[in-house]
Amino acid sequence: MTQDTPSRIKVGIVGGTGYTGVELLRLLSQHPRVDLHAITSRKESGLPVADMFPNLRGHVGLCFQTPEEAALDQCDVVFFATPHGVAMEQTPALLKHDVRVIDLAADFRLQDVDTFQKWYKLPHSCPAVLRDAVYGLPELDRERIRKARVVGNPGCYPTTVLLGLAPVLQAAQPLVDVAHIIADSKSGLSGAGRKTQVGSLFCEASDNFAAYGVAGHRHHPEITECLNRIAGVPVSVTFVPHLVPMIRGMFSTLYLRILPDAMQTDFQALYEKRYAGEPFVDVMPAGSLPQTRSVRASNMLRIAVHRPGDGDTLVVLVVQDNLVKGAAGQAVQNMNLMFGFPETTGLQQVAVLP
Amino acid sequence: MTQDTPSRIKVGIVGGTGYTGVELLRLLSQHPRVDLHAITSRKESGLPVADMFPNLRGHVGLCFQTPEEAALDQCDVVFFATPHGVAMEQTPALLKHDVRVIDLAADFRLQDVDTFQKWYKLPHSCPAVLRDAVYGLPELDRERIRKARVVGNPGCYPTTVLLGLAPVLQAAQPLVDVAHIIADSKSGLSGAGRKTQVGSLFCEASDNFAAYGVAGHRHHPEITECLNRIAGVPVSVTFVPHLVPMIRGMFSTLYLRILPDAMQTDFQALYEKRYAGEPFVDVMPAGSLPQTRSVRASNMLRIAVHRPGDGDTLVVLVVQDNLVKGAAGQAVQNMNLMFGFPETTGLQQVAVLP
Amino acid sequence: MTQDTPSRIKVGIVGGTGYTGVELLRLLSQHPRVDLHAITSRKESGLPVADMFPNLRGHVGLCFQTPEEAALDQCDVVFFATPHGVAMEQTPALLKHDVRVIDLAADFRLQDVDTFQKWYKLPHSCPAVLRDAVYGLPELDRERIRKARVVGNPGCYPTTVLLGLAPVLQAAQPLVDVAHIIADSKSGLSGAGRKTQVGSLFCEASDNFAAYGVAGHRHHPEITECLNRIAGVPVSVTFVPHLVPMIRGMFSTLYLRILPDAMQTDFQALYEKRYAGEPFVDVMPAGSLPQTRSVRASNMLRIAVHRPGDGDTLVVLVVQDNLVKGAAGQAVQNMNLMFGFPETTGLQQVAVLP
Amino acid sequence: MTQDTPSRIKVGIVGGTGYTGVELLRLLSQHPRVDLHAITSRKESGLPVADMFPNLRGHVGLCFQTPEEAALDQCDVVFFATPHGVAMEQTPALLKHDVRVIDLAADFRLQDVDTFQKWYKLPHSCPAVLRDAVYGLPELDRERIRKARVVGNPGCYPTTVLLGLAPVLQAAQPLVDVAHIIADSKSGLSGAGRKTQVGSLFCEASDNFAAYGVAGHRHHPEITECLNRIAGVPVSVTFVPHLVPMIRGMFSTLYLRILPDAMQTDFQALYEKRYAGEPFVDVMPAGSLPQTRSVRASNMLRIAVHRPGDGDTLVVLVVQDNLVKGAAGQAVQNMNLMFGFPETTGLQQVAVLP
Secondary structure, X not given: OOOOOOXXXXXEEEOOOOHHHHHHHXXXXXXOOEEEEEEEOOOOOOOEHHHHOHHHOOOOOOEEEOHHHHOHHHOOEEEEOOOOOHHHHHHHHHHHOOOEEEEOOOOOOOOOHHHHHHHHOOOOOOHHHHXXXXXXXHHHHHHHHHHOOEEEOOOHHHHHHHXXXXXXXXXOOOOEOOOOEEEEEEEOHHHHOXXXXXXXXXXXXXXXXXXXXXXXXXXXXXXXXXXXXXXXXXXXXEEEEEEOOOOOOEEEEEEEEEOHHHOXXXXXXXXXXXXXXXXXXXXXXOOOOOEHHHHOOOXXXXXXXXXXXXXXXXXXEEEEOOOHHHHHHHHHHXXXXXXXXXXXXXXXXXOOOO | OOOOOOOOEXXXXXXXXXXXXXXXXXXXXXXXXXXEEEEEXXXXXXXXXXXXXXXHOOOOOOEEEOHHHHOHHHOOEEEEOOOOOHHHHHHHHHHHOXXXXXXXXXXXOOOOHHHHHHHHXXXXXXXXXXXXXXXXOHHHHHHHHHHOOEEEXXXXXXXXXXXXXXXXXXXXXXXXXXXXXXXXXEEOHHHHOOOOOHHHEHHHHOOOOXXXXXXXXXXXXXXXXXHHHXXXXXXXXXXXXXXXXXXXXXXXXXXXXXXXXXXXXXXXXXXXXHOOOOOOEEEOOOOOOOEHHHHOOOOOEEEEEEOHHHOOEEEEEEEEOOOHHXXXXXXXXXXXXXXXXXXXXXXXXXXXXX | OXXXXXXXXXXXXXXXXXXXXXXXXXXXXXXXXXXXXXEXXXXXXXXXXXXXXXXXXXXXXXXXXOHHHHOHHHOOEEEEOOOOOHHHHHHHHHHHOOOEEEEOOOOOOOOOHHHHHHHHOXXXXXXXXXXXXXXXXXXXXXXXXXXXXXXXXXXXXXXXXXXXXXXXXXXXXXXXXXXXEEEEEEEOHXXXXXOOOHHHEHHHHOXXXXXXXXXXXXXXXXHHHHHHHHHOOOOOEEEEEEEOOOOOOEEEEEEEEEOHHHOOOOHHHHHHHHOOOOOOEEEOOOOOOOEHHHHOOOOOEEEEEEOHHHOOXXXXXXXXXXXXXXXXXXXXXXXXXXXXXXXXOOOOOOOOOO | OOOOXXXXXXXXXXXXXXXXXXXXXXXXXXXXXXXXXXXXXXXOOOOEXXXXXXXXXXXXXXXXXXXXXXXXXXXXXXXXXXXXOHHHHHHHHHHHOOOXXXXXXXXXXXXXXXXXHHHHOOOOOOHHHHHHOEEOOHHHHHHHHHHOOEEEOOOHHHHHHHHHHHHHHOOOOOOEOOOOEEEEXXXXXXXXXXXXXXXXXXXXXXXXXXXXXXXXXXXXXXXXXXXXXXXXXXXXXXXXXXXXOOOOOEEEEEEEEEXXXXXXXXXXXXXXXXXXXXXXXXXXXXXXXXXXXXXXXXXXXXXEEEOHHHOOEEEEEEEEOOOHHHHHHHHHHHHHHHOOOOOOOOOOOOOOOO
């Protein structure tokens, strides 16, 4: 522990009534360096958190509070598990009190304000803060996250697509046709959140499989902006998300066309080298077939690299728990970096199987 | 009814202890032109079929019989719902008695005997019969099926991929890059059959999503052989199947790169025209997002055509019930054609939703 | 067909946007004696029904209409698949036009108006109509249903509990302690309907099991009123409903204490005799273990009678599809009776398994 | 830590290829006082455990070993996660080396050897060891477990039924009719284990609900023997287990008839007092409706006490994770007691929700 590393920090959560909220609480209530200070929900003010989320009974004694009661400015860090647009309203005031911010919504993900406004139908209220914010994917930008005051926690789909493509796109020479990448992604229902909508009902979603957002999904520009940045050239991805009748889990099947000059590449080695030493990225042995349940309720993301028939198509399979590495777990990983804790603190749960 | 059309036919089933077997029984027991004559299972001989499949109580009074008892040579048609290799052993004898055969396994699907032997690890015992057999996809080969004595009923994945690609590959001029087609397919668990294997257990397959067969799947050569035939040029498909935690349902997401000269094509119109009048192929309105449950327990296959961002990637979404249009229903559709019944006889069930 | 039996009837549905609505449409669109005349939904007016329920594409061409457009007074019968309270408002006017009414909500189930008002928090607007209405459980009251102008279609839980208890309670002499009957019932999620509520979300209900309504459930007084009627003495049932993570299916486990004088009773024979000839009640062989999937999407209800250790506790197991025999199928069965059609018309679908 | 309490212990597992095995590994690999020494499986010898159970990748480096290689006699404690009959064969030899034994099968549960032999169809090979063995339900017998050399870890159903009934049956005066207790229990599929059998297939168990073992279940005599012991009088329970389409979770609904003299009892207070201070039994507030997911992957068991209509029937609702408090977690709890560790060590995971 360096002299700047606090032994414990005070943590606040804004808007903890959704699935990323309860998952943050599950992780933070077990984190050895965290004191849960407050959790806000104007609507549920006064309700014990454990009454809404019975898994927390005996572990979290907090009640939801109004923002006024919560005194978030006394926290070291505040997580926003809110709808898009809330974090950018409240972040400037928190920064004045030296409170750091990790937003699990989209307010600080896209650097291009016009793109943000087009996809989220909201004007951005603090573009200057946005410019200083860091996109919180540790495996791509660890050092900047350590120093960040504001982190935009990545979307769940982008986490799988970006980590699945980075080794290829960051390689020294061009390896694949960057104009024609396919990302066929599949998500469990918890990605749709806890809001009541017909499509999320058990009787609509169970025993069913469907694509959605084929004409456009908000995670698409996020993927593209970040890929352009890491590749240094314009990248084009066709992105089709699908809904799987399961609670947690995300699976992305990525298809890349290998360039003629790159046919000799050892992609397995490329991936293993790129992620050597990463605590939360597991490049599986050649030939592996990852399953979403192998990461259920854990912060691990697993990758397998295939090249069917030794042809010119590279198939990359990526799995994560969308609520952990795809949301709350990654947010805690970012928090650990920002406060100088070992990156894996509080995040070494073994996945739950079966 | 022409003079050659019988009013009723006698039907036998070999090996009805799996899911295609029980689904055949569900459909045939309600078919107004069918008399169920016999169903064989050496292992279950003597057991009332309805004791194994309680949904059939009150509808099917047959017991399983040994092949010796069953007198299949008195049938008009025999369905094989058996492991690969059984139908080819028994078909020549049945043909001598003028019994027609519909095989739901792979024995009469692949015309190339070497390919068959490579993928199924079996020598083909009657290549002459195979040469006369017809691949039973009515929408591609209706007239030949009408006259067939032996039909190889298509695999479930191939049905979705072939019907999803046919309009493009059969077009007058080249429309897409046929060397780089992606078929990302997802199937419910019933596609794996009723055999006991760890991976098919509820606790392994539920709340999980995984790819399999990335290095090679038996339906891949079937897809390729048929695509080559209908396209008239060599076609290359990257095919990745996945397992979805649901009982029935199959979803294929097909990605095609549109050729520069074909960018003006109206693909929606192309598909609608190709399948106009087809009773079991529903080209949905532009922008539609098909769901597998919309065809659950019905013989309908639905297609939606998308072109995200009006770019050069065509995305075709195809859904079916893998046990109906992907297996037993298609077999009954073939039977209807072979005996001159209206093609939709006994197949107009409304899908079960929710 | 008697001279009073019409060859075809015109049918209207009020409020077809829920699961009983779509299930009625599935059944009625295949019914050989029914012309679907209109379906109303003020909110969805103008929307093709098949756009909301994609399983109906190609089978139901109707659009939702406002009540004003629908001309329900020209129907022979109108089904109400509406929230409680709607049918009683509209029924008197329909009766004036000689339209018969089948209500799938609770307006015409309870004969005791005070009980109705206590549990449904609504004054009953037409008690005179209620007095003439018949509780639509054909196996208990077939002859009165034939002549009914208004039928109150039973609740899903009561159908299983009443048919599971009737043979014992209607026996010539007392067989069980009627003051201490236990009904432990389990229902699939579709029983909760298509309305958006947190508890019905996939992520709340999947991979979970819970009791609800332990302190009181609206089907409890319905069960009790009907049991008192058929037993002729006051009956007391402890009724605990539970939610099962499946779409369709209901299972009631009934526990009765056998009276000392009745220990010699052959309960299996009692049940078989009581339901001999019933087309939709299947008393299974002794020792059977019914499964809900054995009746999925069918109108069959199955019963198995057990007496563990030949002791003084009788255990009766009852399964049905809550949307069919527990709702829409039973309503069609009632319609068949009311119009002199064979009772099984349009209701002989084989259950879907797997 | 007393002078007898070791700082760390060496642990072996016999037969870790089932679900209780992998769950033991999940818990023990995170336990701060445990060194995993060996895991045996003759059949899988040489296979890395993490290849069979991919959630353990990065957490458990062991390979399965033959019993000969494993040197289990060097362990402090050995868990048996084997079929019934294995532990009793190997335990005497281990005891000679001062190795303590926790058996998750039935070999050391039933004290009555005849009953054991009747239900398990095996002669008991070491009745003397059995006599010294302790039934490992800490809330009932904590002090004896501390000193035990051999613990028979309770069955999953018995854990819920016994803890749900103990407060009433251990009360100072008679409160309920002990001759007519109903236990209607429901279990997720993992209770059936990882062996391949048709009934455990996804396509058989999903979207289905059924009772089983109505004529007799092995957990019934275990429940009865233990109830007789704690009540001091003969107790008779009708026990009906059911299968729920979910992976983990167990729910028992218990029905008791309150004796006339006991109608004034405050049962809520009775339960709260009985389990005050218990770390893994949560008596929920009056009116609560426990859900199995509230304990998913945790060692907590929750109880709610109801008395519908203030009548003479007491309804007790009990939930647990059958693999944790119902198996592996309880085994670790017993281990903690046997070695003087704080009872909650390694067992304070928050349940995973959603």
